[in-house]
Amino acid sequence: MKFLIILLFVAIVGFVAWRSKQNANPVELACARDIGQLLKSSPDADPRSIADMFVKHGIARARCPQVGRMVMPQLRKHGLKPEDAKIAMIQVKAAYALVP
Secondary structure, X not given: OHHHHHHHHHHHHHHHHXXXXXXXXXXXXXXHHHHHHHHHHOOOOOHHHHHHHHHHOOXXXXXXXXXXXXXXXXXXXXXXXXXXXXXXXXXXXXXHXXXX
8 A cells, every 4th residue: 555655656746747847948948047147147137138038039928927937046046145036036027018
């Protein structure tokens, strides 16, 4: 019985990991990576330059919040502290409205 429960748990974890990998759009990941690099090099980047990144990668306004959620981990990878990353995310969220 324990073996069956462990097997079921491993199957569920494997399925969730596989689905999360399938949902990652490479274009959206590249956009989030570029925005993270922009904010690392220039923490005071204006929302217009961030919106230009969305446009450059062909991200529609409706998809901006999903891509924006991927920016926070990118900022953490670049070494920003959590509170600095949250401040930078204010600029990213302001850029959503500027995307045509």
